[in-house]
Amino acid sequence: MRHLIILLSAALLFASCKVEEKPNQKLKLAFVANGPADFWLYAQAGVQDAAKELDIDVQFKVGDQTTAKQKQIIDDLIVSGVSGVAVSPANPKNQVQMIKEWSEYIPVICADSDAPGSARLSYLGTDNVAAGRECGELLKKALPNGGKVMAFVGLRDAQTAIDRYKGLKQAVEGTKIEIIDLRTDNGDRVKARRNAEDALIAHPDLAAMVGLWAYNAPAILGALESSNRADQVKIIAFDEDPVTLNAIDEGKIYGTICQNPYAFGYESIKLLHKLSKGASATEAGIPANQQIIIPTKTLIKGQGLEYKKYCDELKASLKH
Template identity: 40%
Template structure:
């Protein structure tokens, strides 16, 4: 009798724990897939963490690709679909050539885009910056940095991404009819070392270059370091995007004229909360345009100190 009771006990315990295990298995996962490793996305992670505190009934995770390529993102999405995640928010590296992959994801999970849109896909909504408008803001800053005009060079990871093309479009619109010439656009495929070499090459080849513009979060820090290394900080102006720590340091010390910052915290937070609403059959938050635009800000010498404090608070380990 004692032996039978001892054998029965584990079974009873297993049955007692079964509802909890089943509940844990039923907990849905929402994934946020980024395009490159950067502090920009660390800030977005804080927004995801806030959303998860508000909705603990979901698993929420951020996935950073090992290499910044459309192929790597495709592998990640395939893995997520195999895991049967309920929702995916993605900053697609090459949306024009990723429509099939994105539509496959949209057929099996809720699909949002963020940071860089893919309007040709079946995504539910885009949450992020109006990149054409942000480009116009950068163009206005370029004109302020070079009131007498001059030659400018742009730097970005790839022109395959919608956000890169749209920012360049906005810059060209803002500069139209003016006296600033865009000499070229240098790409680096999100390779940090190559990004810096691109700047060094431009500084060596173009003695008359007046302005360097970084379009992605990591580009401006590479520009900053290359310009400082060449001793050209008093002769070459810099306008950037985003709030990397080195970028903000450059704004504070006067090497960088200004930077156009987005709100990645809101990208993360609103993407996750939006997917929760969608899964709960709430569509009221989706505008007719299927784009939720998060406004940008200009950070320059006048407000950089306050902004740096805000970023330190957000980036602090939680």
């Protein structure tokens, strides 16, 4: 019943907006992340800069990693009168219908995490299969003689997890590197560390551990340090968690594959602005495959602290 009321309210709202448009009223857009993390603060800095440049209002929302919370947030945003939403779906397979319903009222794009087969107008973010392969290339450099490897991620069904794990396995195919399994934690950082601790006990001969989401590598590092094995097991990371960046230059983490969350935020709002103003997908710059790819960057020892300084500047720029 609540869902029906929301949709009816949204329909009435948009109908009235068309009749009583106020030329001096600022356009309202929104960006909805899939969980709290420094990664999303960098995206928020990009959202903020785009909003200032375009002179529009943009709401940045962070929910927990559940479809129910994201549904509540975006339903409420539509009722409040936003003209477009960028969302990083928490569980893309289970949100196809949600995105279809939202798209009946406003332009919807996916950022960071895609929902293939949904009604979203575009995906904007990393080519995660390619990023997974880059992660695999780092792993091969860290383990030139091969060895057993355990991988970790938050949600197995998230498209980012599926694609990165696929790319990782592709990169090490035909080598002496053996990826034993992919362990999940449902976004629970305590469980992420416990997963790493359990893996070390179950597989004392592990040569490396790969964290496919930002918080995984710091959790792995904590587990290794508590077991006094930090100098025995290589860590390959994703993203630019401050702990990861410090640990890279300290030689505790071999390297990381950085996305560009600032660009995710900035470019998403620029794209939504065009779409909400009536531009077609082609006019807005969306290619035929509906994929706008933002390049990644590999960081190794000697590059961590410099990149951390850049990230700290992004966080410092946020208005609270």
